[in-house]
Amino acid sequence: MTRSLHTRTTWTPRSTETAVHALLRAIVEPGFFADGAVQTAAALGGVVAVVAGLIGVFTVIRSQAFAGHALSDIGSAGGSSAYLVGLAPLWGFVGISVLAAAAMERIGVQRARGRDVATGIVLGVGFALASLFLYLGMTYHNGSGEIPTILFGSVFTLSAAELPLVIGLGAVALLVALTLYRPLLLASVSPELAAARGVRVRLVGAAYLLALAITVALCDLTIGAILSTALLVGPAAAALRLTSRPHRAALLAAAISLACTWLGLLLAWDSFYWPPLRHGWPVSFFIVTLVLIVYLAAGALARGRRLRG
Amino acid sequence: MSDQPLTTLAQSAPVSAGCGGGEENVLELAGVTVELGGRRILDDVAFSLRAGELTGLIGSNGAGKTTLIRVILGLLAPTAGSVTVSGPDARHSVGYVPQKFMLDPDLPVRARDLVALGIDGHRLGVPRPSRERRERVERMLDAVGAGKFADARIGRLSGGEQQRVLIAHALINQPRLLLLDEPLANLDLRSAREVVDLLARIAREQRIAVMISAHEMNALLPVMDRVVYLADGRAACGRAEDVVRADVLSRLYGHRVEVIHAAGRVLVVAGEGDDAEPSHPHHLDPEEH
Ligand SMILES: Nc1ncnc2c1ncn2[C@@H]1O[C@H](COP(=O)(O)OP(=O)(O)OP(=O)(O)O)[C@@H](O)[C@H]1O
Numbered sequence: 304m305t306r307s308l309h310t311r312t313t314w315t316p317r318s319t320e321t322a323v324h325a326l327l328r329a330i331v332e333p334g335f336f337a338d339g340a341v342q343t344a345a346a347l348g349g350v351v352a353v354v355a356g357l358i359g360v361f362t363v364i365r366s367q368a369f370a371g372h373a374l375s376d377i378g379s380a381g382g383s384s385a386y387l388v389g390l391a392p393l394w395g396f397v398g399i400s401v402l403a404a405a406a407m408e409r410i411g412v413q414r415a416r417g418r419d420v421a422t423g424i425v426l427g428v429g430f431a432l433a434s435l436f437l438y439l440g441m442t443y444h445n446g447s448g449e450i451p452t453i454l455f456g457s458v459f460t461l462s463a464a465e466l467p468l469v470i471g472l473g474a475v476a477l478l479v480a481l482t483l484y485r486p487l488l489l490a491s492v493s494p495e496l497a498a499a500r501g502v503r504v505r506l507v508g509a510a511y512l513l514a515l516a517i518t519v520a521l522c523d524l525t526i527g528a529i530l531s532t533a534l535l536v537g538p539a540a541a542a543l544r545l546t547s548r549p550h551r552a553a554l555l556a557a558a559i560s561l562a563c564t565w566l567g568l569l570l571a572w573d574s575f576y577w578p579p580l581r582h583g584w585p586v587s588f589f590i591v592t593l594v595l596i597v598y599l600a601a602g603a604l605a606r607g608r609r610l611r612g
Numbered sequence: 613m614s615d616q617p618l619t620t621l622a623q624s625a626p627v628s629a630g631c632g633g634g635e636e637n638v639l640e641l642a643g644v645t646v647e648l649g650g651r652r653i654l655d656d657v658a659f660s661l662r663a664g665e666l667t668g669l670i671g672s673n674g675a676g677k678t679t680l681i682r683v684i685l686g687l688l689a690p691t692a693g694s695v696t697v698s699g700p701d702a703r704h705s706v707g708y709v710p711q712k713f714m715l716d717p718d719l720p721v722r723a724r725d726l727v728a729l730g731i732d733g734h735r736l737g738v739p740r741p742s743r744e745r746r747e748r749v750e751r752m753l754d755a756v757g758a759g760k761f762a763d764a765r766i767g768r769l770s771g772g773e774q775q776r777v778l779i780a781h782a783l784i785n786q787p788r789l790l791l792l793d794e795p796l797a798n799l800d801l802r803s804a805r806e807v808v809d810l811l812a813r814i815a816r817e818q819r820i821a822v823m824i825s826a827h828e829m830n831a832l833l834p835v836m837d838r839v840v841y842l843a844d845g846r847a848a849c850g851r852a853e854d855v856v857r858a859d860v861l862s863r864l865y866g867h868r869v870e871v872i873h874a875a876g877r878v879l880v881v882a883g884e885g886d887d888a889e890p891s892h893p894h895h896l897d898p899e900e901h
């Protein structure tokens with residue numbers, strides 16, 4: 304601490320500042336931090352990223368990535384039906400996702416053998432509904448602008464008015480996960496051990512599924528129904544490669560997810576000046592690509608660590 | 613064959629005396645009967661366990677060992693009969709090591725995390741780390757000889773190492789009763805010996821009633837105070853030398869059984885002739901272990 308303070312006095316502040324600024328200007332196109340849409344996107348995307356990272360760790364531990372993916376794909380049915388009746392897509396995402404989670408729970412998503420079957424059935428029904436609503440939406444509203452937004456997300460088009468609801472839903476998901484942290488972890492290691500200690504394994508699993516459904520709906524909103532699993536599972540899987548402690552994995556996953564989201568926003572903003580000029584590439588593409596890169600890097604890092612001993 | 617006389621015989625046999633009451637009873641089962649899917653899995657099972665003693669729960673595959681343990685844990689309600697765990701807070705005074713334990717090698721839970729979950733894994737909220745808690749986990753890990761691999765992910769440990777961690781998980785809250793379902797099944801002779809010695813020491817030093825299920829009793833013979841022998845859902849209990857006898861086991865099985873002592877080992881084999889039941893030959897396969 305004292306050393307770094309000491310060395311600081313030898314710096315030449317002026318020249319460093321200009322160098323940093325020049326670098327920043329090269330990376331960050333002008334207006335990035337001042338733009339209202341960017342600020343909203345950064346806030347919404349940030350909240351969702353943190354929730355996704357934390358919840359995602361349990362999704363991976365409990366091998367429910369497929370269920371998470373199904374919930375998000377079904378989300379497109381919710382988003383498109385909300386669009387059809389003129390509601391905000393988030394309500395559609397949350398509504399259908401929670402309903403689908405309840406259906407999976409009923410069919411038996413918590414039994415190891417029933418899991419894929421339950422998920423598959425709900426996924427099939429969800430896709431059928433989604434294709435219907437998307438079709439109806441296109442016919443009645445005479446346009447297709449909303450469809451790519453539902454499927455692939457577009458965090459820059461969100462309004463600041465959605466922020467309170469997003470924060471509220473995120474808080475509910477986190478509260479469930481934090482409250483159930485220990486029993487959930489124990490039940491994930493061995494349902495048998497947890498039950499013998501008086502944990503109501505089924506109830507804990509169902510509550511977790513609710514938190515997962517909410518989280519998936521939030522991801523649907525920011526990066527789209529098709530890609531939201533990547534944000535849910537990617538950072539968590541990367542974190543689990545790097546640490547063997549559950550709470551560290553959760554915090555690390557949240558950090559990775561947040562970094563990828565914000566960097567993705569930045570790159571998308573920059574891409575406005577890339578070909579095709581003045582269009583900008585989709586944010587979700589950048590976020591998901593960054594997540595993939597981090598995941599691969601984490602794998603390489605873990606392998607390197609193991610080789611060294 | 614008629615059930616009634618056999619049950620009565622098994623219970624009225626002198627060996628039952630060894631399972632009777634005592635001041636230090638930690639667990640008492642009376643008339644426990646379990647029916648699942650229309651089949652009677654346990655039939656009028658009665659015995660008790662005392663503090664400081666190690667009991668073997670012996671029976672072949674499908675004899676009902678796991679079912680009996682699930683009844684004691686309160687995970688399965690018996691069709692008839694009663695299970696009494698003495699003392700306050702019965703549920704949390706029973707430690708349990710399950711039979712099947714398949715773990716994902718990537719599960720981000722270290723051995724010491726699982727042992728810590730033994731303290732308060734059933735409670736809501738996130739754990740508050742403290743030095744006292746860490747030291748308690750450390751002591752427990754050392755006590756079962758798991759200190760060396762305390763920081764490894766549990767899914768990457770060998771079967772014997774996992775067994776030790778699970779025992780630590782079950783013991784850290786100082787239960788009065790410790791139930792282990794086939795803890796020796798995946799262990800080589802040496803590891804099995806080590807685990808058995810460890811459990812016997814724990815029973816005596818900490819005055820815990822320990823019950824170990826096994827389908828092969830030889831590994832337990834040197835340390836076992838008593839045996840609960842299950843066959844076709846019926847139980848005989850007492851000291852090993854009183855229960856593992858041709859006459860007692862023949863009554864239990866309902867057909868002739870020989871008990872052979874050879875090279876310090878005991879083999880239970882189907883007897884010649886008589887009314888040996890071809891429907892249960894696997895119960896008596898001495899090669900099985
Ligand atoms: N839920 C159930 N429904 C119907 N039958 C059951 C159920 N659970 C167990 N059984 C039957 O009860 C019998 C006893 O099973 P249990 O698992 O208690 O045997 P075990 O002695 O532990 O055998 P193993 O040595 O193979 O572990 C078996 O025949 C099994 O098929």
Ligand SMILES: [Mg+2]
Nearest residue numbers: 677678711793
């Ligand atoms: Mg069993």
